[in-house]
Amino acid sequence: MPEGHVIHRLAAHLDEQFGGRQVAVSSPQGRFAAAARLLNDSRLLGADAVGKHLLLDFTDARTIWVHLGLIGRFGFGSDAPPVKPQTLRLRIAAGGRAADLRGPQWCRLIDPVQRAEVVDSSGPDPLRPDADPQRAWRKLQATRRPIGAALMDQAIFAGVGNIFRAEVLYRHGIDPELPSNLLPRPVFDSVWADLVALMSYAVARGRIDTVRPEHTPEAMRRPERVDAHGGEVYVYRRRGEPCLACGTEVAGQVMAGRNLYWCPACQPKAAS
DNA sequence: GTGATATGCGGAT
DNA sequence: TCCGCCTATCACT
Secondary structure (H helix, E strand, O other), rough: OOOOHHHHHHHHHHHHHHHHHHOEEEEEOOOOOOHHHOOOOEEEEEEEEEEEEEEEEEOOOOOEEEOOOOOOOEEEHHHHHHHOOEEEEEEEOOOOOEEEOOOOOOEEEEOHHHHHHHHOOOOOOOOOOOOOOOHHHHHHHHOEHHHHHHHOOOOOOOOOOHHHHHHHHHHOOOOOOOOOOOOOOOHHHHHHHHHHHHHHHHHHHOOOOOHHHHHHHHHHHOOHHHOOOOOOOOOOOOOEEEEOOOEEEEEEEEEEEEEEEOOOOOOOOOOO
């Protein structure tokens, strides 16, 4: 489920439901049991998101560091006995409500030093008001790696994932193979502003929409047409389908270990 | 039932 | 560049 917008929504929701409250912490699955016992009945001070990292701060300088990975997810419901306890890594409950974490890549108890390391190792996060895009710009200047790979690097663009990578490149007509250090500064500024806008919208709406009104086919406006990832997109997972703007077949290729999609006509190679 | 796939990442090769 | 990991879902037999 997770690009940065999902984590920011989770942080806000957890904060709203459990922030400032004494909470029951458990690990029905057992894999987080020792830490859960330590935290049980203590107070959750707040939840914060940095890129794809979710940080749950408790009293006594204890923090739960959650990274959902590819398949992790939080579910919210009552604190009735869980349906599949064998996969329930972490439950946080108070007032009859529970937040259930399953399948995370990491769920660890960390101290303030480790917490600072998580924050410091992240690049600027377009969803955070304190983000400094200049840090991303400097890193791009120092590498010839394709911009399509750099966008997946959490030390450069924290919170950007495979959907936003494909979509922001498409919306700016950028060839994914373009070396990062050849990206013109005005284009970078525009990409950053677009990430802020697209990701903020995704936080607010709980889905990713990137298609401009003039490119939205009538058939796509119907709710039932909404894609499995939960929104309307130009190229993500549309390999072989016609580009919404020009009709060219959307291309697909693995880059940085993940499937990348783009339109060869709208995102042409730079003339050499 | 089986296998492929998924908005991710670290470690081995 | 490949592999393993964590879990759920969906297209197949």
